Amino acid sequence: MDTLFIPGWLITFVIVAILVLILLIKGYVNAKPNEVVVITGLRKQRHLRGKAGFMIPFVEQRSYLDIEQFSTDVRTSESVPTLDFINVRADAAVKLKIGTTDEMIARAAENFLNWNTTDISNSVQDVLEGNLREVIGQMELRKMVNDRQEFASKVQDNVAPDLAKMGLEVIAFTVQSFSDEGGVIDNLGIENVETIKKDALIAKAKAERERKEVEAEQDKLANDKRVAADLEIAQKQNELKLKQAALKQEADIAQAKADAAKGIEAEVQRREQERVAAEANIMKQEKEAEVKEREVKVREQELDANIRKQAEAEKYARQQAAEAELIERQRKAEAELFETQKEAEARKAQAEAEKFAQLQEAEAIEAKGRAEAEAIRLKLEAEAKGLDQKAEAMKKMQEAAITEMVVDKLPEIARAVAEPLTKVDKITMYGEGNASKMVGDIMQSIDQVSQGAGFDIRQLLAGALGVNMTVNKLKEGDQPVIEAEKLASKED
Structure with missing residues (x-):
């Protein structure tokens, strides 16, 4: 069977790789945000907070510091005298944490490395209580109770240096x-309560007074506004009345001007009518005078033919009647003239009184008064002119009118003179020249009547009859003879 051959270098490489991996894993360090990892060992102390890092395993080691804040209660274990020698106890709550600067972390690492917050709180109790007692002894009880913020600030400022030395x-x-065994604080509370009540009463009274003052001020302002509004309304009404008066004044002025224009026009028309009427009347009177002159001539011829002696007798009676009538007419004319003058004076006085009264009134009434005065003046001028024309007409026809009146009254005068003689049986005259004296007396009476009347009756009769009478005084015992000569040729 074949044996697997592995080179030695490969085995060494694998072992080295495994060891390196183990070292990397063992040396990796990750710090949370609320903690600080303190690495100590080969080199100087290193701190990791809220980040990752590496350390050399077996050569360096890591420790932890909890930097989150924590609370602790501080109580004085026994009563502490204040500045005013009142024994009190104090209870406070303090929030602490480890500082985040490298210096503070180093100090905290020296004191509280790998400690929990409870252990740290217990370790600083005596420091906090000592500073609390120290500040109590520096302040009066009333000031501590009334201003707790100042008391807390003093304790915090007083304890901060001591805690900073520990990295806190x-x-x-x-x-x-705050508490005390003698009940002083409670009494202060009662005093404060009474003070507060007193202040409340004072504040209430002050508020009530201010409220009344505000109400009075508001009432005054409202009254002032109401008075101002009434005054403004009165002013507006006065302005309205003045405007209405001004408009009425303008209307009255316009009406007065219109009335004056109408009055002037009417006066002009009246004057023109009077002038035309006066001219027509003058022409009529001239015609009538001519007719009457012819009638007088006819009557003259009749008298001259039929009743010479009766005419002599009636002449005297007519002369007397004519004189009396003339005097009466003169008196009437004077009376009419006097009444006309008085009426003119009255009108003038009335116009002056109206003018004075109108001067006290508005411009419109003044204008109206002037227009009326102007109309009155024009009317008076027209009346004066009419009177002048009438007087002129009367002047033209005076002689013919007087002659007509005398001629009309001659029969009556003759009857009036002859009527007493019808009742006389006989007339006896004594003395010389009685007949001629009677005729002379008659002629003398005629002269006196002529002087009293202001005109010559003989000339008037001579003009009316067309004859000239001459009276000659006869000798004693002779009868009066009246000679008449025709004067028609001389008049022509």
């Missing part, structure tokens, strides 16, 4: 409670 870090330090 303080993550958090929380005070859970």
Whole structure:
């Protein structure tokens, strides 16, 4: 049977390969994130955290440090006097972990290599309690109770250097409670409760006062806004009234101008009608004067032919009646003139009073007053012009009118003079020249009447009858003779 031959070098290579593989597997190291692998041996200390590495088996060795945080309770084993000499006990919770720097890991490796967190917590109890007691002795009880955060910060700051020397870090330090044997803390609580109640009452009263102040302020603001709104409404209404008044004023001005224009136009038309009527009346009166002049001539001829002596007698009566009527007409004319003047003065005074009152009113009424005053002035001017025209017409026909009146009244005058004589049986005259004296007295009376009337009755009658009368005083015992001469040729 044949024997298998294996070279020696191959066997050596296989053995070496197996040994190398075993060494690699034995020397491979893998560190978790929450642990640190500490490699010590051939060279200086090496640390692996959250990564893999190699070490030389049988020459180097590995150890573990747990770097996750852990909690521990710290209590004072006995009462500790505070700065104000009150014995208290304190209970706190502390969170610790091994530092992650190489220096901190080296320190922790020196103290806690391959320790669990419970062992580490037990080992640092005396350090934590000592620092806790130290800080209690530095603070007053009221300040510790009222400001626990400051107390915890002081303890954490005080213990951190000591723990750092062991490779530990303080993550958090929380005070859970304070207690004392004399009930001081409870009394502080009661005091605080009362203080809180007092503060609450003060705060409530202050809040109530502020609420009332706010309500009063709001009421004031609301009232101010309401007053401002009412004022604005009143102003708007006033502006509306002023605008309406202005519009009414403009309307009144326009109406006044229209009324004034109508009044002026009406006054112009009235004046034109009066002028036309006056001209027509003048023409009518001239025609009537011509007719009456002809009638007077006819009557003159009749009187001259039929009743010379009766005409002498009636003449005196007519003269008296004419004088009386003329005086009456003059009085009436003066009265009418006086009434016209008074009416004009009254109108003027009324216009001035209306003008004064209208000056106190708005511009529209003032304009209307001016228009009315202008209309009144035009009317008065028209009336004055009409009166002037009428006076002119009367002036033209005065002589013919007076003559007509005298002629119309001559029969009545004659009857009035002759009627008393019908009741007389006889007339006896004494003295010389009685007949001529009577005639002279009659003529003297006629002259006196002419002077009182303001016109010559003899000339008037002479013009009316077309004759000129001459009275000659006869001698004693003679009868008066009236001579008349025709003056028609002289008048022509």
